Amino acid sequence: MRKTNRALTYSLIVIVGFLTICPVMMLFLGSFTEGLGAFGDFTLKKYIKSYSDPALGSIVANTVIFTSGSALLATALAMFLAYLNTRTNIPFKGLFGIVSIVPMMIPHVLFAVSWALLLNPSNGMINLLFKQLLGLTESPLNIYTLQGMILVEALMDFPMAYLIIAPAMSAFDVSLEESSRVCGASNFRTAVRVTFPILRPAILAAITLAVVRSLASFAVPSVIGMPGRNYVLSTHIYRIIATGFAPDYGMAAAVGMSVLATSITLIFLYRYLTSEGEKYVTVSSRGYRPTVIDLKKAKYPLFGIVAFLSFVLIVLPIVVLFYTSLVPYSMVPSTRAFTLMSWKHWIAVMKDPISMLSLKNSLFLGIAGATLGILLSIFVAYVIVKVRTTASGFLESLSFLSFSFPGIVIGIGFMWFFVYTPLYATIWALLIGYIATYLPYGVRPLSSAFIQIHSHLEESSRVCGGGALYTMRRIIIPLLIPGVVSGWIMLTTMFVRELSLSVVLSRPGTEVLAVQILRFAEDGLWGRLSALGIMMIILSTTLVIIASFIGAKLKKVNK
Amino acid sequence: MSLYLVFGLWVPILMEIRIRKLNKDFFSEGKRITALDQVNLNIPANRIFTLLGPSGCGKTTLLRCIVGLETPDKGEILIGDEIVFSQEKNIYLPPEKRRLGMVFQTYAIWPHMNVFDNVAYPLQTRKLPKKEIADKVAETLRFVQLAGFEKRPATKLSGGQQQRVALARALVAEPKVILFDEPLSNLDAKLREETRKELRSFLSRLSITAVYVTHDQIEALSLSDMVAVMRNGRIIEMGTPWDIYFNSDQRFVADFIGRANIIDGKIRSVEKGWAVIESAIGTIVCQSRDEAVPGKSVSVCIRPEFIKLLTEAGGEGRNVFRGKVESLVFVGDIQEGEVRIKETTLSFQVEPTAKIKEGDLINLRFDPTHCSILFN
Numbered sequence: 026m027r028k029t030n031r032a033l034t035y036s037l038i039v040i041v042g043f044l045t046i047c048p049v050m051m052l053f054l055g056s057f058t059e060g061l062g063a064f065g066d067f068t069l070k071k072y073i074k075s076y077s078d079p080a081l082g083s084i085v086a087n088t089v090i091f092t093s094g095s096a097l098l099a100t101a102l103a104m105f106l107a108y109l110n111t112r113t114n115i116p117f118k119g120l121f122g123i124v125s126i127v128p129m130m131i132p133h134v135l136f137a138v139s140w141a142l143l144l145n146p147s148n149g150m151i152n153l154l155f156k157q158l159l160g161l162t163e164s165p166l167n168i169y170t171l172q173g174m175i176l177v178e179a180l181m182d183f184p185m186a187y188l189i190i191a192p193a194m195s196a197f198d199v200s201l202e203e204s205s206r207v208c209g210a211s212n213f214r215t216a217v218r219v220t221f222p223i224l225r226p227a228i229l230a231a232i233t234l235a236v237v238r239s240l241a242s243f244a245v246p247s248v249i250g251m252p253g254r255n256y257v258l259s260t261h262i263y264r265i266i267a268t269g270f271a272p273d274y275g276m277a278a279a280v281g282m283s284v285l286a287t288s289i290t291l292i293f294l295y296r297y298l299t300s301e302g303e304k305y306v307t308v309s310s311r312g313y314r315p316t317v318i319d320l321k322k323a324k325y326p327l328f329g330i331v332a333f334l335s336f337v338l339i340v341l342p343i344v345v346l347f348y349t350s351l352v353p354y355s356m357v358p359s360t361r362a363f364t365l366m367s368w369k370h371w372i373a374v375m376k377d378p379i380s381m382l383s384l385k386n387s388l389f390l391g392i393a394g395a396t397l398g399i400l401l402s403i404f405v406a407y408v409i410v411k412v413r414t415t416a417s418g419f420l421e422s423l424s425f426l427s428f429s430f431p432g433i434v435i436g437i438g439f440m441w442f443f444v445y446t447p448l449y450a451t452i453w454a455l456l457i458g459y460i461a462t463y464l465p466y467g468v469r470p471l472s473s474a475f476i477q478i479h480s481h482l483e484e485s486s487r488v489c490g491g492g493a494l495y496t497m498r499r500i501i502i503p504l505l506i507p508g509v510v511s512g513w514i515m516l517t518t519m520f521v522r523e524l525s526l527s528v529v530l531s532r533p534g535t536e537v538l539a540v541q542i543l544r545f546a547e548d549g550l551w552g553r554l555s556a557l558g559i560m561m562i563i564l565s566t567t568l569v570i571i572a573s574f575i576g577a578k579l580k581k582v583n584k
Numbered sequence: 585m586s587l588y589l590v591f592g593l594w595v596p597i598l599m600e601i602r603i604r605k606l607n608k609d610f611f612s613e614g615k616r617i618t619a620l621d622q623v624n625l626n627i628p629a630n631r632i633f634t635l636l637g638p639s640g641c642g643k644t645t646l647l648r649c650i651v652g653l654e655t656p657d658k659g660e661i662l663i664g665d666e667i668v669f670s671q672e673k674n675i676y677l678p679p680e681k682r683r684l685g686m687v688f689q690t691y692a693i694w695p696h697m698n699v700f701d702n703v704a705y706p707l708q709t710r711k712l713p714k715k716e717i718a719d720k721v722a723e724t725l726r727f728v729q730l731a732g733f734e735k736r737p738a739t740k741l742s743g744g745q746q747q748r749v750a751l752a753r754a755l756v757a758e759p760k761v762i763l764f765d766e767p768l769s770n771l772d773a774k775l776r777e778e779t780r781k782e783l784r785s786f787l788s789r790l791s792i793t794a795v796y797v798t799h800d801q802i803e804a805l806s807l808s809d810m811v812a813v814m815r816n817g818r819i820i821e822m823g824t825p826w827d828i829y830f831n832s833d834q835r836f837v838a839d840f841i842g843r844a845n846i847i848d849g850k851i852r853s854v855e856k857g858w859a860v861i862e863s864a865i866g867t868i869v870c871q872s873r874d875e876a877v878p879g880k881s882v883s884v885c886i887r888p889e890f891i892k893l894l895t896e897a898g899g900e901g902r903n904v905f906r907g908k909v910e911s912l913v914f915v916g917d918i919q920e921g922e923v924r925i926k927e928t929t930l931s932f933q934v935e936p937t938a939k940i941k942e943g944d945l946i947n948l949r950f951d952p953t954h955c956s957i958l959f960n
């Protein structure tokens with residue numbers, strides 16, 4: 026047993042090491058070469074060229090403003106909602122669960138597009154509405170600005186910040202605050218001296234993770250940033266490889282190296298902060314109930330804000346897309362608009378071979394990628410949780426590393442690798458890249474499933490007369506299934522909507538949905554884009570429903 | 585009771601467990617740790633047998649070897665007349681073939697099953713007819729006083745109830761032997777006491793061979809018919825709880841079980857079953873042992889409850905000492921104190937109404953029949 030475990034640990038280190046270290050190494054080596062496929066001659070030319078670019082200064086400034094602005098806004102929003110949910114008597118608390126989970130299901134590229142449809146300066150629906158109502162000649166609002174980017178990115182990143190802050194707030198022992206009050210401190214002083222410092226690790230962790238996310242973000246910078254010529258590092262890298270006559274992968278790698286270094290540093294900071302945060306968790310043995318603050322008259326107005334936010338986050342994007350897919354061109358909803366509605370864009374998309382190919386490819390990647398990714402995750406999680414040696418600790422760090430990978434940067438690393446293999450420009454290149462980049466999302470739910478399976482549960486079955494296979498069938502598999510299903514759902518939804526890695530790795534013949542949507546956005550084909558976008562949402566929702574259904578079935582037939 | 589058909593007669597079969605020269609080493613970070621060191625042990629049938637010892641003494645490893653979850657390196661284990669492990673004969677019977685019952689420290693209740701399925705599991709593995717399974721489960725649940733809990737999700741029960749589900753699961757297939765691995769350590773103090781009494785009554789009604797592992801001496805003394813004390817992978821003392829408590833001649837055992845004052849000394853003389861020992865506090869008369877010979881360095885164990893406070897008048901005779909009360913704490917049913925005799929501080933206890941206070945000079949007498957000699 027010990028021997029097989031050791032063999033398993035080392036083979037997983039090789040596989041996961043290949044998936045995570047290989048692209049980083051290739052990126053590193055590639056940044057010192059002349060260009061794709063030109064290994065051998067060491068040169069600093071690309072570094073000199075990219076870091077002496079006069080435009081880089083403003084791009085870095087934009088990136089700093091964009092990432093820090095959206096991270097702070099997202100965290101502030103998350104704190105506001107977490108406080109309302111855990112510490113006040115706001116009605117309909119169930120909504121908070123929905124508002125923190127559902128936006129993760131809506132593909133980022135579609136979310137960004139729907140905001141562009143509403144607020145772009147030439148024919149954004151809200152702008153058109155204002156012009157009609159107020160008789161303006163100029164559009165009053167413009168999403169294609171740095172502020173617009175910050176707003177949309179923050180709305181997308183806040184659920185993740187919420188999921189970090191809300192548990193910390195609900196685990197907060199109120200007696201800490203009460204004792205501060207008893208010691209003579211005012212409400213405000215208590216907040217400053219006790220509440221905030223105790224929550225600080227969680228808040229800082231949320232901000233750090235939000236910065237990492239927005240640094241890696243490509244959907245918002247491309248859909249909302251590029252039309253207004255507001256470039257950040259991710260779009261800067263994209264421009265280097267995707268526009269002009271000769272894509273310069275060497276220069277992209279040189280820029281990417283510093284993005285990756287920043288991201289990895291921030292992730293280490295995040296890990297440190299979360300472990301700090303655990304120190305502060307005060308678990309009292311008695312069941313305590315946090316004192317709930319009565320909002321009184323502010324109850325419904327505050328709930329109104331939450332309801333509006335949920336509407337903006339969940340309902341609006343889908344409604345806008347669906348509406349846009351039916352009207353011939355951008356217009357304010359009116360009786361005329363309704364008479365002009367048709368399935369024209371839907372039919373155009375279905376007749377478009379590239380769109381259909383991208384649908385097929387994304388479906389394949391969603392199913393095959395998630396299945397292979399989960400298989401790998403099962404073994405990795407098993408070794409991390411159950412084997413517990415120095416080597417398995419190393420595997421854990423290794424599998425966590427890709428959590429910090431910005432898709433577009435790591436995609437360039439993979440490009441360098443795939444160009445030497447027959448995998449180049451095949452769907453398998455995307456599949457490998459996806460699994461490498463999103464592995465932590467599969468490992469996490471399975472680790473918690475394995476943690477739940479205490480070795481006694483297994484041993485007890487053996488003593489009760491169940492052989493190894495019987496134990497596997499009746500105890501281990503049924504207990505793993507919830508983890509497998511939620512991990513699979515996580516991976517499949519991420520793979521169906523994957524953009525930032527695909528934008529580098531996808532070649533003619535291996536188009537995927539998000540990339541095709543980006544092409545439609547660049548060409549201004551909003552109707553087709555919306556139709557394809559809705560199809561994408563339907564596809565991932567169907568996969569989620571099927572997975573949950575199979576999971577529920579498997580749980581029942583464990584006898 | 586297990587009944588077996590022998591020559592047309594139903595007779596009870598006594599399931600004794602015999603362990604011969606059992607060895608087990610673990611390797612941890614390149615170091616060899618001996619968990620079991622030449623263990624020889626006969627566990628009597630139809631008794632509650634306890635393995636007692638501090639953590640890391642090898643008691644759980646021994647239990648896991650009996651049940652088959654660990655494979656010893658050397659030796660032999662027999663359950664009844666069946667060899668379940670023998671290194672020489674190359675026999676290893678996996679746990680599922682040994683037909684034992686076991687209650688784990690964590691209870692190991694399967695969270696995805698309800699109470700019925702948890703308890704029915706051992707019968708389901710034996711592929712019994714559904715009707716029979718239902719009947720046996722109902723009967724066992726009644727026995728552990730959980731009738732009517734069949735459909736409850738097992739993890740929604742209280743700690744004590746989960747413990748009884750685990751017991752029911754261990755008993756349902758009517759095993760020859762049942763094993764317990766610190767089953768009470770996850771319960772809070774009050775519930776632990778209740779459950780201990782309950783367990784004792786369940787087991788004594790069953791006449792089953794029970795092997796119980798614990799580090800808690802009160803559990804061991806109050807629950808068992810027979811106790812074996814383990815240390816560093818060896819069994820160092822075995823006997824009835826009474827023997828272990830009063831008659832142990834080993835310093836480790838005396839110190840580990842109950843509260844004990846241990847005073848070093850040297851035997852001066854031995855006569856008529858009494859040994860006279862010179863010690864730092866003076867001459868102590870003890871019950872002698874076979875190995876006690878004059879001139880031997882020994883220790884004397886005197887438990888606090890056998891130190892008697894004397895009234896001022898009766899201050900003469902054997903084993904009477906005078907000391908100063910260093911501290912005295914009222915704990916309800918008794919007063920616990922420390923007394924200094926010369927340079928040695930001893931624990932003692934007196935009834936709550938005794939009129940003494942800190943700083944008093946008092947006379948104490950050690951009951952010679954309860955002063956025991958320890959060999960170091």
